Amino acid sequence: MSQEIKDRFKQFVAPTYGRFPITLDRGEGAYVWDTDGKRYLDLGGGIAVNCLGHSHPEISQVLAEQSSRLMHCTNFYHFDGQAQLAENLTKRLGQGRVFFCNSGAESSEVMLKLSRRFGQAEGRFEIITADNSFHGRTMAGVSASGQKKLKDGFAPLLDGFTHVPFNDLDAVRAAITPATVAVMIEGVQGEGGIRPVSAEYLFGLRALCDERNLLLLWDGVQCGHFRTGSFQSFQAILGDRIGDFLPDAVGMAKSLGGGFPMGAVWIAEKHADVLGPGTHGSTFGGNPLACAVANKILEIIDRDGLAANANALGQFFINELAKLREKYPEAIREVRGHGLMIGIEMGGDFDSFDDGKPAAVQWVSALHEAGMLTIPAGSSVVRFLPPLNLTQEEAQAGLALFEQTIQKVIA
Numbered sequence: 561m562s563q564e565i566k567d568r569f570k571q572f573v574a575p576t577y578g579r580f581p582i583t584l585d586r587g588e589g590a591y592v593w594d595t596d597g598k599r600y601l602d603l604g605g606g607i608a609v610n611c612l613g614h615s616h617p618e619i620s621q622v623l624a625e626q627s628s629r630l631m632h633c634t635n636f637y638h639f640d641g642q643a644q645l646a647e648n649l650t651k652r653l654g655q656g657r658v659f660f661c662n663s664g665a666e667s668s669e670v671m672l673k674l675s676r677r678f679g680q681a682e683g684r685f686e687i688i689t690a691d692n693s694f695h696g697r698t699m700a701g702v703s704a705s706g707q708k709k710l711k712d713g714f715a716p717l718l719d720g721f722t723h724v725p726f727n728d729l730d731a732v733r734a735a736i737t738p739a740t741v742a743v744m745i746e747g748v749q750g751e752g753g754i755r756p757v758s759a760e761y762l763f764g765l766r767a768l769c770d771e772r773n774l775l776l777l778w779d780g781v782q783c784g785h786f787r788t789g790s791f792q793s794f795q796a797i798l799g800d801r802i803g804d805f806l807p808d809a810v811g812m813a814k815s816l817g818g819g820f821p822m823g824a825v826w827i828a829e830k831h832a833d834v835l836g837p838g839t840h841g842s843t844f845g846g847n848p849l850a851c852a853v854a855n856k857i858l859e860i861i862d863r864d865g866l867a868a869n870a871n872a873l874g875q876f877f878i879n880e881l882a883k884l885r886e887k888y889p890e891a892i893r894e895v896r897g898h899g900l901m902i903g904i905e906m907g908g909d910f911d912s913f914d915d916g917k918p919a920a921v922q923w924v925s926a927l928h929e930a931g932m933l934t935i936p937a938g939s940s941v942v943r944f945l946p947p948l949n950l951t952q953e954e955a956q957a958g959l960a961l962f963e964q965t966i967q968k969v970i971a
């Protein structure tokens with residue numbers, strides 16, 4: 561069965577992904593099963609998407625109910641679910657308006673179009689982003705992203721992007737030209753290997769953007785939606801010192817729909833009219849099914865205290881992983897993270913890793929064998945992006961599988 565499905569993938573599915581040899585069949589909570597019945601603890605969360613785990617009964621129910629009521633509603637009309645979600649998201653950020661789309665790349669697209677329009681009258685269009693950043697795979701997304709490998713073979717890219725070292729305020733200041741209109745960052749770089757910005761950098765960036773009339777664009781696609789223990793990662797990073805800090809726009813996707821494809825961008829009220837009628841649109845953006853699911857997810861996260869759970873379990877993971885690092889320094893080089901967004905920099909110099917693949921992929925494959933899903937980043941980072949409702953027992957089970965795998969690999 562599993563081989564037959566893989567063969568059909570090979571023949572019929574576009575080969576854009578390097579897929580692992582796993583064929584999944586079903587999931588429940590933090591676990592998934594493959595077509596041969598093998599169970600995996602899913603600490604990858606579908607790359608920070610399955611915020612309530614798999615097959616959450618209340619999400620399945622709300623989807624079924626909404627689908628028998630109103631499945632699609634063009635954005636020519638109004639409906640309650642979208643208004644409710646926009647209000648709910650806005651309350652967690654500040655006065656502003658929400659544009660709904662279908663993915664993270666589309667949320668980046670909205671912020672980039674917002675910037676172009678914002679700077680149009682003065683001929684400003686340049687946007688500064690960080691080295692190693694990731695903002696999606698559309699032409700605008702790869703143009704914005706600070707990773708060469710994403711751009712290879714796609715020239716000419718969109719004009720006007722400058723990449724600067726991450727977390728370096730002087731580098732941003734030096735890159736500003738009379739044509740600069742915005743700075744775009746992830747609060748915790750995800751694909752770049754789980755690297756958080758510092759509070760000082762954020763305060764400095766906000767002041768610099770205000771001084772030079774630049775938009776501060778926040779890509780919260782991976783680090784948002786309570787993954788860091790707060791709704792958006794700048795709230796976690798700044799904590800009590802947050803004051804009135806707010807970006808000018810915040811992009812969201814992934815956990816927003818918990819597995820139902822959706823994206824959104826919150827735009828600060830003072831820029832709410834920059835993208836006026838007719839300037840942007842989406843057939844499916846803010847679809848009734850997506851909004852019903854997203855509203856239910858927010859309700860469950862609040863009701864079940866999952867932000868606090870992400871905080872507590874994140875701290876538990878970091879502490880336990882630090883102990884494993886002391887025990888196995890050749891296997892674990894560094895542990896980084898915020899809440900349930902954890903990156904483990906792994907060593908790669910082992911006899912069993914001799915097939916030329918990056919260490920990150922080799923470790924993730926070894927963890928598959930042990931019965932655990934994680935996500936590689938870059939050449940040597942293993943990411944944990946588990947559901948926000950993970951239990952302490954599941955976290956412990958994951959750590960035990962991780963240690964067993966380390967012992968096996970380094971033996």
Ligand SMILES: Cc1ncc(COP(=O)(O)O)c(C=O)c1O
Pocket residue numbers: 607663664665666668694695696697746750751779780781782783813814
């Ligand atoms: C920070 C960030 N922005 C944008 C994207 C693109 O999202 P999508 O794959 O939904 O287009 C991702 C995806 O990993 C991401 O991590």
